[in-house]
Amino acid sequence: MRYHFALILAAAAASTAANAQTSANGETAALQCAIGKVTGVGGSEQSVREYLATPERDKYRYIADNPIQCRISDEGRASACTGITTLKREQVSVYDQIDSTMITVVARVELDHGTYPVLIAVPRKDVQCQE
Template structure:
């Protein structure tokens, strides 16, 4: 009987700890409100290297089109077909993405299929968090 009681107590404790850990994982830390809690999303807007996206967002609205035209996204493509060392920026229209990481409150890194000079490749890019719509 003691064994059954101890086993029940241990199971109840483990369940409570697991539930608490899950609740803590879903609760954003202070200062990180609005963090995306999804793995898959759709993006409509711009995406590219972190520096290019930050510069684009800092550009006055009347000059953003020119910024897009002057800074097209470019990446190195390895022999295995992996994109890296990307610079520049591109537009995305309802592009399905894998949400990778929250950079800060305004930017999120995602993996998206991007048209490059040599074809379309999955690329790790940065997008404004407000442009990501989570998919269930």
């Protein structure tokens, strides 16, 4: 499993270097780091968008009702994730920019079957680059 996580981190670093540019239409530049820390929420892109659109008073309930779940292959790879989880100063590998408000990262996430590296969407504002 560590070998798979190392491969994901290497791919993320290469992808970040290739995507760290300001677009011609004036969108904010991609994060210019490969490793960061996230404090906030992360999960499937749809779940994160729904969570962000949820009124403040219902956010805790949304997280409780939609826990992150992933299919785990025999090789220990997580895929087909749904739902959302909270992250507290979790070290992540910055993978790709989804749009100006969200990015994809690889984070170690606690699932029913153990802790696995998972590709998840997170709000861009919740990621702090590490040097």
